[in-house]
Amino acid sequence: MNPSEEDIDDDFFLDMRKSKKAAKEDMLDETFKKAEMLRGLQPKEKKKIIKKPFLKLGFILIIIAAISLFAINYLPWMYVKFDTDYGPIQEVFNRDFEKGYYYDEIDYIFDSPCANCSNNSKSFIGLTKDDFINIPKTTSYGFITLVLLGLIFIIFEIIERWRNFSIEIAIIVHSTFAAAALIVSVFVMFISIKFLSSYLVLYYNRPFIEIFGVDNVILIFPAPIILIVISFASIMIAIILMKINFHEFEKKLLSEKTHSTLSSFRFGSKT
Amino acid sequence: MRKGETAKKAEKLTIYILVLSIICLILMSLLPWISVAENDLVKQDLHFNFEMMKESGNGQIMDLASDLNLINISFWALIILSLLSLLGTTIHASGKFSVVGHILLLIGCVTFVFSIFVIILQLIISQNIGNMRTISASAIYSPINYAYILLIPSFFIFICSALYTWTVFEHSIQKFKSSKKAKDDKKEKKTAKKLSKKERKTKAKEKPAKEKPSLEPKIDEKRVEMEQWLTGQVQDMEKQAAEEKPTGPEKEKISQEPHEEPKETYVFPPEKTEEETEETDEVRASKSFEDALSSAIQKKQTEVISKEKKTSEEKEEISPKIEEPAKGIFSVRCPQCKHIFTVKREEGITKIKCPECGKEGTIK
Numbered sequence: 001m002n003p004s005e006e007d008i009d010d011d012f013f014l015d016m017r018k019s020k021k022a023a024k025e026d027m028l029d030e031t032f033k034k035a036e037m038l039r040g041l042q043p044k045e046k047k048k049i050i051k052k053p054f055l056k057l058g059f060i061l062i063i064i065a066a067i068s069l070f071a072i073n074y075l076p077w078m079y080v081k082f083d084t085d086y087g088p089i090q091e092v093f094n095r096d097f098e099k100g101y102y103y104d105e106i107d108y109i110f111d112s113p114c115a116n117c118s119n120n121s122k123s124f125i126g127l128t129k130d131d132f133i134n135i136p137k138t139t140s141y142g143f144i145t146l147v148l149l150g151l152i153f154i155i156f157e158i159i160e161r162w163r164n165f166s167i168e169i170a171i172i173v174h175s176t177f178a179a180a181a182l183i184v185s186v187f188v189m190f191i192s193i194k195f196l197s198s199y200l201v202l203y204y205n206r207p208f209i210e211i212f213g214v215d216n217v218i219l220i221f222p223a224p225i226i227l228i229v230i231s232f233a234s235i236m237i238a239i240i241l242m243k244i245n246f247h248e249f250e251k252k253l254l255s256e257k258t259h260s261t262l263s264s265f266r267f268g269s270k271t
Numbered sequence: 272m273r274k275g276e277t278a279k280k281a282e283k284l285t286i287y288i289l290v291l292s293i294i295c296l297i298l299m300s301l302l303p304w305i306s307v308a309e310n311d312l313v314k315q316d317l318h319f320n321f322e323m324m325k326e327s328g329n330g331q332i333m334d335l336a337s338d339l340n341l342i343n344i345s346f347w348a349l350i351i352l353s354l355l356s357l358l359g360t361t362i363h364a365s366g367k368f369s370v371v372g373h374i375l376l377l378i379g380c381v382t383f384v385f386s387i388f389v390i391i392l393q394l395i396i397s398q399n400i401g402n403m404r405t406i407s408a409s410a411i412y413s414p415i416n417y418a419y420i421l422l423i424p425s426f427f428i429f430i431c432s433a434l435y436t437w438t439v440f441e442h443s444i445q446k447f448k449s450s451k452k453a454k455d456d457k458k459e460k461k462t463a464k465k466l467s468k469k470e471r472k473t474k475a476k477e478k479p480a481k482e483k484p485s486l487e488p489k490i491d492e493k494r495v496e497m498e499q500w501l502t503g504q505v506q507d508m509e510k511q512a513a514e515e516k517p518t519g520p521e522k523e524k525i526s527q528e529p530h531e532e533p534k535e536t537y538v539f540p541p542e543k544t545e546e547e548t549e550e551t552d553e554v555r556a557s558k559s560f561e562d563a564l565s566s567a568i569q570k571k572q573t574e575v576i577s578k579e580k581k582t583s584e585e586k587e588e589i590s591p592k593i594e595e596p597a598k599g600i601f602s603v604r605c606p607q608c609k610h611i612f613t614v615k616r617e618e619g620i621t622k623i624k625c626p627e628c629g630k631e632g633t634i635k
Contacts, residue, residue, distance in 0.1 A: 120317060121323050121328075122326065123326065126321075126322040127322070128326075171365065179355075179358055182354060183350070189293075190296055194322055196301060197300055200301065200302070200303060204316075208312075208315075211313055235293065239289070242357055249278075250279060
């Protein structure tokens with residue numbers, strides 16, 4: 001055998017070894033990629049843990065009720081400004097329509113002094129002086145019920161921590177309290193909306209008031225407007241909380257379904 | 272429709288009904304409803320809202336106010352019912368107290384009745400206002416009345432409540448049908464079980480006492496195998512014994528005897544074999560041979576009996592589980608040893624191990 005032939009043979013064997021090595025590396029790469037693919041295709045299922053609801057509804061209710069009770073007792077219920085023959089008059093009235101200096105003049109806004117007029121209506125703006133006495137009482141009762149609801153819910157929360165109720169029961173009780181708070185809030189809003197309505201009626205019935213010498217009447221009801229805003233906010237909070245609670249259960253239902261459909265078992269793997 | 276979808280749809284519709292009812296209630300006390308022509312000090316229309324109407328001394332206005340009061344009550348009823356149905360959807364979706372949830376969902380269907388009632392009352396009021404001479408509907412502009420504004424959300428409430436009632440009734444009918452089917456299936460299964468039991472009993476009575484009920488074919492097969500093995504062993508031992516102690520006349524005797532004899536002799540029960548061994552030959556009667564043979568037979572017998580007991584016990588354990596699988600319990604067949612065993616499935620991946628061969632696996 002010539003040396004050139006020997007060289008050729010060595011080269012051939014070297015090439016063979018190299019090609020074998022390359023094939024082995026390729027195979028290893030492929031298997032590695034496959035393993036990665038499998039890992040990517042079959043990710044570990046994350047356990048969907050249902051968290052307990054935002055159990056601070058009691059505190060929210062108490063805070064809302066406290067703000068409202070403060071507004072009822074300390075904010076003015078009516079600010080009135082009107083022109084008379086003697087000049088402009090402005091007066092602020094708190095709850096229970098406490099007697100101000102211009103008490104009698106303001107009386108014409110609420111009650112018609114005409115004795116011979118038709119008996120269609122005694123009031124021209126849909127409000128009476130009694131409303132300023134009764135509505136603060138009823139609204140404060142409403143907010144006291146909210147406080148009670150909040151306290152009861154806090155007690156439930158404490159018992160829940162002690163006895164550790166199931167998530168379902170906690171959420172259902174949470175929703176029930178939210179519903180009760182919603183009803184109370186709607187009631188408060190419905191009562192307080194009278195004051196807003198009086199603006200609209202005053203716009204139409206202004207001539208009936210002006211004829212008794214009360215011109216350019218401007219009425220503002222700070223406390224009722226705040227009560228309307230607060231009750232609206234509490235209605236929205238209650239609806240949102242109920243919706244969140246429902247969606248928690250919905251998630252659970254969906255996760256249960258997917259879990260049941262994906263269930264499979266196999267031997268051989270120790271994972 | 273699935274449970275989740277129904278609950279979701281019902282929840283959406285109830286929220287719409289609730290919000291629209293609250294809006295209607297607010298609009299009712301906010302908007303002016305009627306206007307009356309005054310001819311006393313001011314010759315102009317006096318506009319009335321709900322509160323003014325309630326306190327009016329006019330008889331016609333009072334009648335209208337009472338109708339409006341009914342609408343007001345209806346809206347309150349709609350709010351409460353929609354809230355109840357919303358709670359019902361939540362309870363229904365929770366899976367707990369499903370009966371209460373379903374009842375609340377069905378109570379929510381009453382919103383459909385109230386929505387119709389509200390629309391009818393509003394139409395009656397607008398008709399009554401139209402028939403009155405002195406009273407007219409309070410209008411933003413001449414054709415558009417405030418009273419009509421309330422009709423728009425009430426109509427939407429009607430649509431939502433109709434859809435809600437449809438979905439809930441559809442779901443409840445499906446549920447009722449499925450429960451009925453399940454009941455029928457259960458009844459059929461029970462009757463089939465009873466019949467099969469009776470048939471088995473009658474068959475068992477009919478079969479002769481000699482024939483063994485081949486409930487365990489595997490055991491029978493094993494028994495046959497063991498018998499064959501025993502006969503083989505006996506033959507070997509005979510040969511060995513013959514090789515160890517052969518004498519002239521004895522050899523002749525052995526050669527004269529047929530080779531098939533031991534096959535017949537070493538069959539269960541062991542007493543028979545002993546008798547027959549005594550009969551065969553003096554060589555076989557040697558103490559060592561007898562002891563070895565009896566011990567081998569006894570060993571095999573005890574093994575067979577223990578295996579029989581084991582298999583019967585396992586069968587007893589597995590059979591009720593296979594018939595009535597509990598929730599989360601699976602019966603799994605091992606791919607290695609074909610052994611069937613039960614596994615309680617937990618959340619996520621659960622590891623399983625074959626109790627027979629120890630092969631490991633997972634359940635997802």
